Amino acid sequence: MSRKPSGKGVGHGTVAQRAGLGDSIAIMIQELRSRGRIDDSQPLLRIDYRKEAATAPFQFDMANARLHRTSCCAIPRGSKSALYAVWTPAPEDMELACKRCRPVMPVEGEEDEMANGKDGGREREFATDIIFGFLSIIDQFGSVLTERGREYRSSERGKEVVKAFETLYSELTRKQKEALDITVSSLDVLVGAVRRYNEGFGTNGTNGRSAGKGTGAHKKNGNGRPRG
Amino acid sequence: MAGVSHLWEPDSGLLRDIESMARDYRRRAEEHLKPIVSSYYPALLDGGGEYRKMIELSTKMTMVGHACTEIGGYRFDERRRRMSALFGACCFIGDSFIDDFGDDAAREYIERYELLLTRGWFDIRNDRERLFFVILTRLFGERDVLDPMLRQAIFSLFLAQKRDVDLRLDPGWLKVLRRRSRLDQLRVCARDRSGHAITVLSLFLVPGFPLRYHHLLYTAGALIMYIDDHGDCYSDLYHNRVTYMNQVKNPSVTLLRAFARGTERLRKGLPEGRGREILLAFLYRYFITRIEKHRLERDRGRYSWTVYE
Numbered sequence: 001m002s003r004k005p006s007g008k009g010v011g012h013g014t015v016a017q018r019a020g021l022g023d024s025i026a027i028m029i030q031e032l033r034s035r036g037r038i039d040d041s042q043p044l045l046r047i048d049y050r051k052e053a054a055t056a057p058f059q060f061d062m063a064n065a066r067l068h069r070t071s072c073c074a075i076p077r078g079s080k081s082a083l084y085a086v087w088t089p090a091p092e093d094m095e096l097a098c099k100r101c102r103p104v105m106p107v108e109g110e111e112d113e114m115a116n117g118k119d120g121g122r123e124r125e126f127a128t129d130i131i132f133g134f135l136s137i138i139d140q141f142g143s144v145l146t147e148r149g150r151e152y153r154s155s156e157r158g159k160e161v162v163k164a165f166e167t168l169y170s171e172l173t174r175k176q177k178e179a180l181d182i183t184v185s186s187l188d189v190l191v192g193a194v195r196r197y198n199e200g201f202g203t204n205g206t207n208g209r210s211a212g213k214g215t216g217a218h219k220k221n222g223n224g225r226p227r228g
Numbered sequence: 229m230a231g232v233s234h235l236w237e238p239d240s241g242l243l244r245d246i247e248s249m250a251r252d253y254r255r256r257a258e259e260h261l262k263p264i265v266s267s268y269y270p271a272l273l274d275g276g277g278e279y280r281k282m283i284e285l286s287t288k289m290t291m292v293g294h295a296c297t298e299i300g301g302y303r304f305d306e307r308r309r310r311m312s313a314l315f316g317a318c319c320f321i322g323d324s325f326i327d328d329f330g331d332d333a334a335r336e337y338i339e340r341y342e343l344l345l346t347r348g349w350f351d352i353r354n355d356r357e358r359l360f361f362v363i364l365t366r367l368f369g370e371r372d373v374l375d376p377m378l379r380q381a382i383f384s385l386f387l388a389q390k391r392d393v394d395l396r397l398d399p400g401w402l403k404v405l406r407r408r409s410r411l412d413q414l415r416v417c418a419r420d421r422s423g424h425a426i427t428v429l430s431l432f433l434v435p436g437f438p439l440r441y442h443h444l445l446y447t448a449g450a451l452i453m454y455i456d457d458h459g460d461c462y463s464d465l466y467h468n469r470v471t472y473m474n475q476v477k478n479p480s481v482t483l484l485r486a487f488a489r490g491t492e493r494l495r496k497g498l499p500e501g502r503g504r505e506i507l508l509a510f511l512y513r514y515f516i517t518r519i520e521k522h523r524l525e526r527d528r529g530r531y532s533w534t535v536y537e
Contacts, residue, residue: 030352044348045373061443065444096443
């Protein structure tokens with residue numbers, strides 16, 4: 001990091017300290033990307049919702065206070081930039097329904113389907129999304145995580161944490177230990193799978209990604225140099 | 229200004245409340261923002277009136293945020309005050325990249341901000357950018373920014389900003405339009421910039437803000453933009469910034485009509501209560517002070533850099 005917070009003001013109190021720590025992490029992630037240490041071919045965070053919005057059943061015109069079906073031809077041209085996709089309107093919102101396309105409240109059951117996409121799968125996919133989110137972080141930040149993990153394991157703080165974990169583990173009941181073991185081994189399998197996947201792709205060179213993530217080599221533009 | 233005497237106006241008690249609220253929120257905005265500025269971009273504190281202008285915008289956002297929160301049925305607590313101040317600072321610094329460093333910087337900001345919103349990446353090259361990024365990160369950290377409405381509001385605000393910059397930097401296509409179409413484009417652009425901004429603010433403060441009140445806040449946002457542009461009329465003309473308010477034939481009358489129509493809509497549509505009163509009183513105060521600013525700036529000349537409350 002080129003510049004850390006001086007701590008003046010920010011360092012006082014728990015909320016401020018947490019915020020200061022959050023700032024440092026956020027800045028560090030961006031700096032690691034600038035130095036070519038993070039795979040920026042994948043997005044870190046996508047706010048842009050246009051793709052999803054286009055598939056919503058309703059659109060709300062903020063400028064004229066009208067709720068339309070997405071396909072309604074009565075949406076004024078001047079309102080295109082003021083439309084918000086709506087998945088499940090509230091019953092009170094129907095007062096603002098367009099008289100031309102007459103959007104109707106989804107009936108029970110259909111409501112979930114609309115909120116969750118055509119196959120009603122969004123809710124069911126929630127857990128899967130979490131796992132994929134976790135995997136994507138390992139994938140994207142793999143080299144940084146490995147390096148930090150190695151450093152942390154051999155640091156005094158890391159050793160203290162290991163001791164604390166050992167004490168905590170010894171105090172668990174048999175059932176709790178079994179549950180924890182299953183969780184840890186599942187994570188192990190997932191991490192292993194991500195690594196094998198990356199190595200496989202790296203050797204084939206199909207997407208230009210290096211097998212040597214652990215070395216910190218950057219793949220995006222092939223030279224590992226920071227951008228911009 | 230002709231016609232002002234016939235407008236609805238808040239009673240003197242409410243106006244006094246608004247004044248004292250503004251003083252309180254100015255102090256609080258500074259309490260939230262000064263430590264961040266000191267840590268990441270201390271030069272801003274010595275940069276003439278710029279820091280004060282940022283505090284003023286944050287104060288206004290806090291006032292509007294208070295109104296939105298109460299309209300949404302919640303208490304305007306410390307956390308919400310902090311979020312409002314952060315949002316004001318974020319808008320101020322974001323706008324500075326567009327307004328204060330030339331055309332290339334404005335174009336570049338739009339490209340880089342688009343990358344931030346579409347992929348999450350942002351190259352931090354100097355202290356101003358670091359401050360902007362930290363403030364944005366803190367604001368985004370306050371809520372689930374992947375909530376569909378909030379995401380749409382944030383991205384729509386960006387698209388409105390982009391269109392505004394396009395209009396400013398490439399006014400050629402605007403000139404070939406008929407006068408009425410040209411004014412329509414400018415009016416919609418102003419409406420969307422502030423309309424989406426107030427939507428972002430309200431969704432940060434009240435996730436799940438009722439859809440049936442959103443369009444009224446959008447109206448309030450558009451009104452704020454017209455009032456603001458009228459106040460900045462001479463400065464905008466000096467910098468060759470074309471706005472709806474500096475292109476209409478009779479801006480005072482246009483603004484007066486928009487104000488009367490907009491506040492009437494808000495009075496009828498918003499739920500009765502403190503939130504509605506604060507919003508209306510704030511709009512009235514802003515309207516009166518910006519008409520005065522317009523008059524003063526005409527007399528002061530083009531180089532004025534006065535900080536207005």
